[in-house]
């Protein structure tokens with residue numbers, strides 16, 4: 698399944714939300730958990746999720762996960778996330794979220810589809826842990842800043858997303874990696890360049906589908 702057309706058509710520039718600049722952190726052993734339906738509406742949030750978000754459980758359940766969307770996140774990362782999940786793959790990603798009062802918190806997220814007995818996707822599930830601060834500061838924050846800048850350089854959100862997708866894909870091409878390899882090795886020692894026999898993982902504009910390794 699490709700990146701859903703409906704989603705790309707409702708791209709909006711809700712980037713003017715209040716941000717306090719205050720970062721919230723959480724203990725190393727805590728896991729922030731949420732579950733969503735097929736549209737990304739929250740069906741479950743654990744206490745750690747609720748506490749850090751600043752919302753009540755009642756305010757969260759039934760709401761789209763984008764209730765936490767922080768404008769510092771490049772849109773392309775959510776495009777990749779949905780692309781992978783809807784194709785039945787798991788995804789690891791660094792994400793910065795916005796709390797109810799405008800504070801923010803960084804996580805290293807693992808999201809997966811949930812399947813029924815017949816293999817149909819019936820929802821999504823995500824666990825988040827404390828991210829590696831060095832990887833965040835040396836690699837992820839600068840990468841996201843570049844992708845966001847590219848998204849904002851264009852008059853329409855749609856064109857911005859196309860451009861940041863291209864930027865991410867060309868970065869992965871230069872590394873000879875798909876997204877999974879990149880996220881697994883970012884900030885770690887990489888041994889030589891790899892002649893990638895793997896198909897690049899990403900969004901294929903022509904077919905409007907994800908291309909998988």
Ligand SMILES: Cc1cc2nc3c(=O)[nH]c(=O)nc-3n(C[C@H](O)[C@H](O)[C@H](O)COP(=O)(O)O)c2cc1C
Pocket residue numbers: 709731732733736737761762763764765766767770775778782792793794808809821822823
């Ligand atoms: C399991 C799952 C977890 C998600 N976690 C987050 C999250 O922590 N923060 C976030 O902003 N979006 C998260 N999303 C993505 C949102 O659904 C949404 O695509 C994103 O916030 C961008 O919002 P927009 O598409 O309205 O611009 C998650 C989606 C799924 C399916």
